[in-house]
Amino acid sequence: MFLGVTLLIALIILPFGLGSYGLSLMISVLIFGLFAMSLDILIGYTGLVSFNHATFFGVGAYVVAILFYRGWDNFWLALPAAVAASVLLATVLGLVVLRSSGPYFLMITLAFGQMIFALAWKWRTFTGGDDGLPGIPRPDLGFPVSMWNEQNFYYLVLVFICLSFLLLRQLFRLPLGRAIIGVKESESRMQALGYNTWLLKYLAYVIAAGFAGLAGVLYVYYNGFISPQELNWTMSGMAILMVVIGGTGTLVGPVLGAGIILILQNLLSAYTERWPLVIGMLFVICVIHVKDGIAGYVMKLWEKGWKGYESPGSEKPN
């Protein structure tokens, strides 16, 4: 709790201490942080390693851009429409991909992700093909605060990521969310207790897609441009790295993971083209040595350092 408030205050005062370069990097971190947080619903809470999460991020972004190109530029209409499109696609895709589990689930999600990537590439009239859709302006929220100002846009993104976090944290305290966690822990036991585990996984898949769509919306408004590249498996893979490095099953961890990866990428790419190698090594270290990711590691230090040695807590760290 205290840790969370500290983090929030830090994020609120951060823009005052950053130059324009740092600020724009932080906006990316928050947007990708939200994207990774939404994937954590699947990886960390449901036990599904999905490899097409970028599909829903990309669809959210494309819907905003396509609507804009057709003259619909109202933010308060485009946002729910984009999220709804991601959710709708997930309700259809989920029916197919959730027939398999384990490594097969990973493969089939990858396959469908690449199919939709190819579709965005080929369907020029709608998506602009490989040229993408450039020139998406910052949103007009309808009140006199300009989103062209980086600082204001930063706070807009911050509000959305905080709201998403609070919603999701609440979800995993409700019976539905507890049941989703139960599926990750033991699907066979959940069935023996009378849960329709297929339905629980399906709901998680759809919810995760909705939040990924929201991240995509913020992304396209920020970036001003969307291309098929954002739907590619590399995007899904990067989100997985962010979740694992940051810490699965924590919601906040993946945001830290996004920060670490994007900042490293920015720092390193100035010196070497081989920056993915460094991130890959970091991933391996996290998988082998810090099983709970950076967030889990920080929580452990925190409990040792400040709280002393209390009896091991039973609740999951949120």
Place this chain on the structure above:
Amino acid sequence: MKALEVRSLTKYYGEFQVLKNVSFSVEPGERRAIIGPNGAGKTTLFNIISGTLKPTLGKIFFFHRDVTYMSAYRRSRLGIGRTFQITNLFFNLSLMDNINLALQISNSSLNLEEFLRSWGFWEKRRTRVGNLSYGEQRQVELLLALAQSPKLILLDEPTAGMSPVETEAITRIITELPRDITILIIEHDMEVVFTLADSITVLHYGQILCEGTKEQVKSDPRVKEVYLGTAGEEV
């Protein structure tokens, strides 16, 4: 009225026939032990009754209702509870969260605190289940199934790996369960079987070798030959 009826059950794993034309039935309130050497097909039989596996041939009736093609979770809602031979709990969740997952879906009126107190587990409610001792975990295995207030409960080797003291404790718990729960128990410890069960079914290489009251099964020459020949030791 039968609580459970298994009719001509046959199961193949590929070419390998695990169950061969198995038929038996259990009365409401009855306590039936299923015994037989390792690999006899006992766990497979439980998986088919609970719905985790589909039979190759044959039918399952639960209180005269054909449940053969019903999914596992629906059977559970009808009142078929089970435990697992290999401890199968929500290890990263607290004991309280484990039991709550059972309570929140069942339509039983059990209260968490009363339930955990009555089993002497209230003080440990906040403990992560993975941190409980093995003996305690085997008890929680049973508690989870009981928390859903089943009509029929399938117990797959509840005493497996337990010390003699723990075995005695869990045997007492099962013995003292209310009689409106029908019990099917797989058990290797013959002392436990003779304490708990009203009747016994002996499964041998996927076939029912013999079936009857404790006394009948004890004195059956075929059982003596292939099973009790090793005189009540674990087989």
